[in-house]
Amino acid sequence: MSNRPVRVRFAPSPTGPLHIGGVRTALYNYLLARKLGGTMILRIEDTDQNRFVPGAEDYIRESLEWVGIELDESPWKGGPHAPYRQSERKPMYREYADQLIRDGYAYYAFDTPEELDAMRERLQAAKVPNPQYNSITRAQMRNSLTLPEDEVKQLLDSGAPYVIRLKVPRKEEVRFQDMIRGWVVVHSSAIDDKVLMKSDGMPTYHLANIVDDHLMDISHVIRGEEWLPSAPLHVLLYRYLGWEKTMPQFAHLPLLLKPDGTGKLSKRDGDRLGFPVFALEWHGTDAETGEPTVSRGYREEGYLPEALVNFLAFLGWNPGTAQEIFSMQELIEAFSIERVSKSPAKFDQNKVKWFNEHYLRAKSDAGLAPYLLGALAEHGLACDQAKAEQIVAVMKERVSFPQDFWQEARYFFEAPTSYDEQVVAKKWNPQVSAALAAYADALPDNSEPSANAEVLKALFTQTVEAQGMKPGQVLQALRVAATGAAAGPDLFETLAILGTGEVARRLRTAVERLG
RNA sequence: GGUCCGUUCGUCUAGGGGUUAGGACAGUAGAUUUUCAUUCUACCAACAGGGGUUCGAUUCCCCUACGGACUACCA
Numbered sequence: 001m002s003n004r005p006v007r008v009r010f011a012p013s014p015t016g017p018l019h020i021g022g023v024r025t026a027l028y029n030y031l032l033a034r035k036l037g038g039t040m041i042l043r044i045e046d047t048d049q050n051r052f053v054p055g056a057e058d059y060i061r062e063s064l065e066w067v068g069i070e071l072d073e074s075p076w077k078g079g080p081h082a083p084y085r086q087s088e089r090k091p092m093y094r095e096y097a098d099q100l101i102r103d104g105y106a107y108y109a110f111d112t113p114e115e116l117d118a119m120r121e122r123l124q125a126a127k128v129p130n131p132q133y134n135s136i137t138r139a140q141m142r143n144s145l146t147l148p149e150d151e152v153k154q155l156l157d158s159g160a161p162y163v164i165r166l167k168v169p170r171k172e173e174v175r176f177q178d179m180i181r182g183w184v185v186v187h188s189s190a191i192d193d194k195v196l197m198k199s200d201g202m203p204t205y206h207l208a209n210i211v212d213d214h215l216m217d218i219s220h221v222i223r224g225e226e227w228l229p230s231a232p233l234h235v236l237l238y239r240y241l242g243w244e245k246t247m248p249q250f251a252h253l254p255l256l257l258k259p260d261g262t263g264k265l266s267k268r269d270g271d272r273l274g275f276p277v278f279a280l281e282w283h284g285t286d287a288e289t290g291e292p293t294v295s296r297g298y299r300e301e302g303y304l305p306e307a308l309v310n311f312l313a314f315l316g317w318n319p320g321t322a323q324e325i326f327s328m329q330e331l332i333e334a335f336s337i338e339r340v341s342k343s344p345a346k347f348d349q350n351k352v353k354w355f356n357e358h359y360l361r362a363k364s365d366a367g368l369a370p371y372l373l374g375a376l377a378e379h380g381l382a383c384d385q386a387k388a389e390q391i392v393a394v395m396k397e398r399v400s401f402p403q404d405f406w407q408e409a410r411y412f413f414e415a416p417t418s419y420d421e422q423v424v425a426k427k428w429n430p431q432v433s434a435a436l437a438a439y440a441d442a443l444p445d446n447s448e449p450s451a452n453a454e455v456l457k458a459l460f461t462q463t464v465e466a467q468g469m470k471p472g473q474v475l476q477a478l479r480v481a482a483t484g485a486a487a488g489p490d491l492f493e494t495l496a497i498l499g500t501g502e503v504a505r506r507l508r509t510a511v512e513r514l515g
Numbered sequence: 516g517g518u519c520c521g522u523u524c525g526u527c528u529a530g531g532g533g534u535u536a537g538g539a540c541a542g543u544a545g546a547u548u549u550u551c552a553u554u555c556u557a558c559c560a561a562c563a564g565g566g567g568u569u570c571g572a573u574u575c576c577c578c579u580a581c582g583g584a585c586u587a588c589c590a
Contacts, residue, residue, distance in 0.1 A: 013590050048589055113588080130517045130586075163588050181520070190518045190586090198588040205590045229519055229585040254521080255583070262582060311527095314539095318528060322538055341528080344583065348526050351540050361553090398552040423550090472549050479550070487551030 004246075006038025008220050009213070010064075013045045014056035017282035017295060018063050020347075021224065021256040021265055024312045028253060029222045030069045031313070031335040038219070042074040043212060044085040047202045053284070063279040067305045068328055081216045086208050093203035096211050096241060097164045097196050101144075105240035106196060108162045109133075109143040110155055132192035135170035164197035166206075166237065174232040179220075179251040179337045186232040194233055206230065210237045213248055221248045222337070225344075226264075228252045251337050254316050255344040265347055267295065275349050276301055279308070302401030304363075307355040315345045325358060357400050365389040368396060368405070375406035381413050390497050394489040408488075412497060415506050416484025423486045424514060427476045433511050435467045435474050436481055440507035443500040451500050453492035460492070481510035 010026040012018055018026075033040040042064070046052055061076060073079025083089055100106035111119075116133070119141065123131030131137075138145060143165070144152045155162065172188040196207040203211070213221060231250055238247040256265045259273060270277035281297035298308050310326050318341075319326075319334040326334065360368070369388040376383050391409050399408055442463045444451060451459075460478070461471050479491050482503055488494055495503050 011590090015590075045590065051589065109588095116588090124516095127516085132517095132586075161588090165588095184519075186519065192586080195588050200588080202588090204588070209590090224584090225520070226584055226590090232519090252520085257583080259526080264583075314527065316527090320529070322529090324539060343521050345528090346526060348540070351527065354540055395552095397554090470549095475549060485551090489552080490548090491550080 004219055005217070006033060006036040006219050007041060007217050008033045008038060008222060009041040009043050009216065009218050011043045011045050011209070011212075011223075012060055013048070013051070014053060014060065015048075015051045016053050016056055016267070016284065017278045017280070018056075018060050019265065019267060019277045020279065020298075020308075020312060023063060023067060023279050023308075024256065024315060025222065025224055025253060026064060026069050027067070027309060027312055028317070028335075028337075028340070029220075031332055032220060032222065032337060033072075034332040035335050039072045040070065041079070041081075041216060041218070042071045042084065043216070044075055044087075045205060045208065046085055046087045047198075047205060047208050049087075049200070049202065059280060059282060066279060066299055067309050086203075086212065089208075089212065090202060092215070093208055093211055094197070094201070097203070097207060100166070100196070100240055101164065103240065104167070106164050106166050107138075107144045108152060108156065109138075109141065109165045109193075109195075110147075110160060110162045111141050111143070115142065130190065133165065134168060134189070134192045138165075138167075138193055161199040163195045163199050165193040166196055166233070166240075168193050168233075168236065174235055176231060176235045176247075176250060178228075178231070179249055180254075180340050181228075181252060181342060184228065184231065186229075188232075188236075191233050191236070194230075206233060206237065210234055210241065210243075214238070214241070214243050214246065217246075218248045220251065220337075222251045222253065225252045225255050251340070254341060256315060257344050257346045259347045259349060264344075270296055273349075275347075275352075276303075302403045303352065303356050304359045304402075307352065307359040310359075311352045311355045314351075315347070316341050353400055360399065360402065361396050363396075365393045365396075368392040368402070371402035372405040372409065375403065376413065379406075379413075383413070387412075387497065394493050394497070398489065411483040411485060411488075412494075415502075415509065416480075416482075419480045419484050419510065419514065420486040423476050423480045427473075427480070428514055430515070431467070431469065432474050432477045433515060435464050435469055436478060436507050437511045438467055439463045439478070440504040440511070443504045451496060453490065453496045456495050456500070457492040478507075481514075482506050 008029040010029050012022055030040050032038070044057060057075070064071065071077060073081065073084065075084040078084075097106060101108070119133070119137060120131050123137065133141065140146075145167070147155070168191045169188045173185055174188055174191070175183055175185040178184050194206055195204050197203055231252070235247065238244050257263065258265050258269050265277060267277060276296040276298050278295055278297045279299060281300040282295040284293050284295065285291065286293050299305070306327065309328060309331070313326065313331050313335075314324065317335070317339055320339060366389060369385060369392050372388050372392055373383060373385075376388075391412055392405055395405055395409055399405060439460055442459055464471050464474050475491065476486070479488065480486065482495060482498065
């Protein structure tokens with residue numbers, strides 16, 4: 001291989017939100033670039049004006065920023081090969097299409113959509129194994145290969161609509177080496193005369209992609225497996241354009257599959273299966289009804305970007321060691337294309353959740369406190385930083401998502417309005433009630449949160465035993481009386497955070513209400 | 516239909532001509548926690564099938580089955 005500079009690109013179409021398969025493709029490109037000291041480029045492939053979706057480009061940008069993929073060259077940042085939007089590069093492609101025609105590798109085709117349909121129907125009816133516009137069928141069509149020269153010229157001059165097609169050879173083996181799959185060999189008869197230039201003057205993906213990758217000096221093309229069948233076509237294009245010696249290396253990544261059943265993960269699966277398929281929430285429009293739609297996003301559901309990245313990196317790649325927790329930096333160091341697997345991977349919701357829990361627990365209390373503080377502010381509740389940190393500290397082992405803090409810690413801010421019925425039925429009785437009343441009286445009569453868990457526990461034991469009972473008989477009732485819940489973090493830690501005045505108040509309320 | 520790609524526990528995967536086929540997630544059980552969660556321990560669980568090659572194949576080759584992608588003037 002050559003030792004030319006490593007330059008990779010992620011080249012999405014702005015046709016909607018970027019799903020996690022796309023994020024993974026971007027991630028692998030990024031990891032390789034950083035690993036090899038190369039350059040990460042983002043190019044927007046917006047040659048299909050009909051499918052352009054407003055906002056999609058910003059969405060892609062925001063998604064990549066959120067997961068921590070940095071771009072060295074992009075439409076927003078610019079770079080030595082600007083512009084980075086294909087729509088803005090439109091004038092550049094024509095020249096290469098013309099070059100191909102001049103060199104006899106491409107031709108004009110004037111067939112109408114109706115004529116093309118008729119051709120396919122005819123082929124299908126004749127049971128032709130692979131109906132396509134190719135070295136055989138083009139002889140029956142209206143193109144610059146079949147029409148007299150002067151008629152072609154006249155059509156061109158008259159402004160008749162036409163496309164430019166690649167003239168794929170009849171019998172030739174096209175081969176290339178894929179970094180993941182090894183040698184891939186396809187016979188040219190299986191490739192059709194692909195349209196290179198559309199009648200609207202825009203190039204198709206195939207032409208634009210090759211021209212841009214060449215002009216941008218791309219060294220490695222890392223993309224999804226859905227591109228594997230057209231890779232031989234691309235190889236032909238490099239050859240005919242005279243760029244074969246600088247053709248990038250290809251790596252076709254295994255697809256991401258639906259968690260259930262089969263098929264590649266698609267936009268709709270998220271709603272159907274109840275998990276996000278997008279990095280960020282997406283507000284779109286239903287294609288049929290025109291109704292506004294909302295698609296769930298990992299960010300909005302409380303996933304930490306480092307968890308998503310770690311999970312995605314392991315879907316189709318592994319370091320070959322037992323280590324599973326990797327920061328972005330560690331991924332960069334460990335990554336290699338050779339260890340990307342060939343077979344597709346099903347998406348596993350449990351595993352992402354596990355990663356998320358891991359990263360959540362790894363965060364500092366100070367880092368977690370804002371999540372709780374934010375939710376409190378939304379509910380019009382105040383809380384100081386120190387208390388918020390105490391709460392997340394006792395809670396973080398028992399939550400999966402940041403938003404759970406508020407759900408699980410609600411009773412720290414609001415006195416219980418109901419009590420867990422099972423515990424009440426099982427543990428509550430007049431004797432217990434009396435013990436709790438005594439404990440309420442014994443608590444220091446102020447709301448200073450000075451008393452620590454140990455002190456409160458000792459006081460509890462002492463009080464309960466003075467009533468002729470064992471702590472175990474009353475403990476559950478104490479939790480329910482103070483928090484309303486049957487389960488939670490260490491009870492006396494909880495009470496200490498609550499403050500003795502508040503605890504005493506809650507106990508008296510419970511005694512009154514439960515008898 | 517055609518072309519191409521793929522196939523190890525339920526899932527993500529390691530491994531590789533001779534292994535008790537390893538790990539992680541999930542699941543189950545137990546320990547700890549007078550709760551729940553955490554943590555710890557154990558258990559459950561896989562080489563798609565058939566032919567070769569070989570002393571020996573899950574590993575190499577072929578076929579079959581199954582799965583997937585592609586097959587547009589979409590990317």
